[in-house]
Amino acid sequence: MSHDHSSCCGGHGDHHGHAHDSSGTEAHADLSGPPEAPILVEVTRGGMVESVHRGRACIVDSDGRVLAQWGDIQAPVYPRSAVKAIQAIPLVETGAFDAYGLSDQELALACSSHNGEIRHTRLAEAWIKRIGLTVNDYECGAHLPTDPDTAHEMIRHGETPTAFHNNCSGKHAGFLTTALHKGEPTKGYVRFDHPVQQRILGVTEQMTGQDLSHAPWGVDGCAIPTIGIPLAAIAYAMARIGDPKDLPDSRAEAVTRIRRAWRAHPYLIAGKGAFDTAMMQAAGGQVLVKGGAEAVGVAVLPKQGLGIALKIDDGTPRAREVALAALIRATKALPDEMWTRAEQLLTQRVTNRNGLEVGVVRAAEGLGA
């Protein structure tokens, strides 16, 4: 498969190496379409592979070295919710977080794509109340909770979902808190040119080592901008969250607080039955993971100073989950026993309507399967 181990770039002595620089010398064939991404995940049924998922991925260290890569990792990818930890940096760094006396739980919720379970929405409600705002100040829109049990409970009681149920309500509470603290208008905080989003853009440029002033961008599901960033640079930023040795002191401190909150509250990051929560719980805090819409995934291995970034080309969640587990396993950072215990993270069952297993979703051979 297209599985290269490129050690490279930036040299061992260059601690300011950027993932972007690190493989900038790579020649790319001039294809009319995008270069072929390798098959990362297979879906079987009975006697054959029924569907496949192609994608791109890389493992990068905090010096910006690409330790392993699959497919084109220089093309821009919308990271969507996978970079909520980066988007939370200004909340801490501006002092907004401390000024409002918030706790690690709120910080974890700011980094989350939560299920909309009671313990997520109550936390968001209390937070918004504490900063003196109401649900009407949210500009993220509403949707039924991702958790089906909670959604069904609401339907049974004739309840209408609010912005608190939006899986991004913690992140948006962080945006509102930062705007208030900085004396900026809260209205329009989701817009590309609002100071809240511009501040995040600057932080993202610094964390990824990218000039994003001409990067393609789009509007995310929750109405904020999502910026196209090379996958290698996203992984590099994740490595730096795990090992912020090159960051200025105040940023290193903010990143460390965010990382600890992310690690301490895996349930707040997603919730019941969610891959991200289950993966972090199984790993006992040795790895932090986060998914984004359209099948983006990241992982941070703080002890090893590694970052992982992944994009499944077709945007399918099942493939993101299985591939991310396989990539984490490929780092050998976690003990084999853990993978034996948590086998369902690497191989998802495909069942029929009678609940019988009729196939599996599994990493493809080239992905360390």
Place this chain on the structure above:
Amino acid sequence: MSHDHSSCCGGHGDHHGHAHDSSGTEAHADLSGPPEAPILVEVTRGGMVESVHRGRACIVDSDGRVLAQWGDIQAPVYPRSAVKAIQAIPLVETGAFDAYGLSDQELALACSSHNGEIRHTRLAEAWIKRIGLTVNDYECGAHLPTDPDTAHEMIRHGETPTAFHNNCSGKHAGFLTTALHKGEPTKGYVRFDHPVQQRILGVTEQMTGQDLSHAPWGVDGCAIPTIGIPLAAIAYAMARIGDPKDLPDSRAEAVTRIRRAWRAHPYLIAGKGAFDTAMMQAAGGQVLVKGGAEAVGVAVLPKQGLGIALKIDDGTPRAREVALAALIRATKALPDEMWTRAEQLLTQRVTNRNGLEVGVVRAAEGLGA
């Protein structure tokens, strides 16, 4: 792109040409993985393409000539629910259908993957009652209706879904009817070796022109076998449903009755908001379409004697829908005005949680976009 127009095979005089034979002379590179499938569908967001869907497709006539193809159309594909019209042939051909005095509505429901709306489930309930069975004779399992309004209504009333709500309940009613009529045990009718499924296997072999005795197979979501069949052969079978000139009289008659029921009742085939229903309604009966799980799609153009078959490699429904519309348009069988009126079939909006359009799902350039 990998877009070949291969006219071929079987010769104009050979009306018994099979799609399999028709391109059996094509050389396939000996790759370790599957050959690359072209990008058929793009998903945009703001300034760039966010996700892509690769797949394979072909347009075949009732002589087995491949008029257009994208990617490898000889590799086996599980057709899933896309071939329900073929699976309904024994219901008519055995005389079971007439013996129980069933109507075109039941026949359409046998070909459907319905939404589980009241008008679908009532029809299935009445059918099962008419043949003297109960919901307990179904072996397809249950799931909440595909239609969210109906599902929410059931949740509000604390109702538990039954096999009638299973999107395959019409097809299974057909299986049960055939078994009863032939004096076969109804118990176990979903099993590979049950006469009902063996009869369908034989019909499928004849319709597709394939020896399927060594074909890979798996268990479908509704517990029946799904058989791996080359995409070209699936399209050929669809062309023959549209133009059964080479079929034995009794089969041609059965196929014609099925085609008419399929055409007459687009709402029963799927339901509210469903692509298959909307496409057929927009085309005013000039094309019949049917999707299957894991993004298989077929279309029949009776007047032109053409069949279309499509498999999106990653199994994503949005891509199946848009690609199937683009393939139908590529045949030029339908007037341009129709496509202008039904533009949403070719280009699906991607919206954020505030309902604003932030991107589109559209056919890729190579697919006649």
